[in-house]
Amino acid sequence: GAVVSQHPSRVICKSGTSVKIECRSLDFQATTMFWYRQFPKKSLMLMATSNEGSKATYEQGVEKDKFLINHASLTLSTLTVTSAHPEDSSFYICSARGSASFKETQYFGPGTRLLVL
Amino acid sequence: DAKTTQPPSMDCAEGRAANLPCNHSTISGNEYVYWYRQIHSQGPQYIIHGLKNNETNEMASLIITEDRKSSTLILPHATLRDTAVYYCIVRPATGSARQLTFGSGTQLTVLP
Numbered sequence: 001g002a003v004v005s006q007h008p009s010r011v012i013c014k015s016g017t018s019v020k021i022e023c024r025s026l027d028f029q030a031t032t033m034f035w036y037r038q039f040p041k042k043s044l045m046l047m048a049t050s051n052e053g054s055k056a057t058y059e060q061g062v063e064k065d066k067f068l069i070n071h072a073s074l075t076l077s078t079l080t081v082t083s084a085h086p087e088d089s090s091f092y093i094c095s096a097r098g099s100a101s102f103k104e105t106q107y108f109g110p111g112t113r114l115l116v117l
Numbered sequence: 118d119a120k121t122t123q124p125p126s127m128d129c130a131e132g133r134a135a136n137l138p139c140n141h142s143t144i145s146g147n148e149y150v151y152w153y154r155q156i157h158s159q160g161p162q163y164i165i166h167g168l169k170n171n172e173t174n175e176m177a178s179l180i181i182t183e184d185r186k187s188s189t190l191i192l193p194h195a196t197l198r199d200t201a202v203y204y205c206i207v208r209p210a211t212g213s214a215r216q217l218t219f220g221s222g223t224q225l226t227v228l229p
Binding site: 002004006034036043044045046049091093095097105106107108109110111113 | 151153155158159160161162163166204215216217218219220221222
């Protein structure tokens, strides 16, 4: 149990375009979802936290107008990178946490590798 | 403001136990110790967590000292597939800071 999926696993796009990444909790309801970013040879950095039906809370230095997060249901959150630029190229990882005691643990998706040309 | 300290790297022979230490001397009474690992180019994988008692599951054992200022993750029979970066994270049980904050972790390399 506790499976989190992400789609797509890899995306290449042109500079200036927008990219949407989906994150789904497959076997539990995720009241809270998180988005992380990881640059090569670095650790994961939290970008934002979202609760179902509420606006996301962004970490300091993360532009909310550039990284749009929607958490419209208990099993789906999306991250849209708007007007992507080469410096946005990174590994984006979502994480989900449920409300039941077992699912209080955060589970992570497999990640999405974004390359902006 | 790292709350945990881990060695940057460790090696372990295949088939032997891997013991990964973590210092969390400023841990609060309501904070859990979580362990995750990240195999190259994948998302982090949950391993185990505990509050003050030792814990064991099918993947590993977690030994927490009585004063809770440090812990050790034990992989009893390491395999090559256990090569990964291992993260030790402390997290409150409740409150707004319940998200996981990752440090640098320990790169464990299991050698044949």
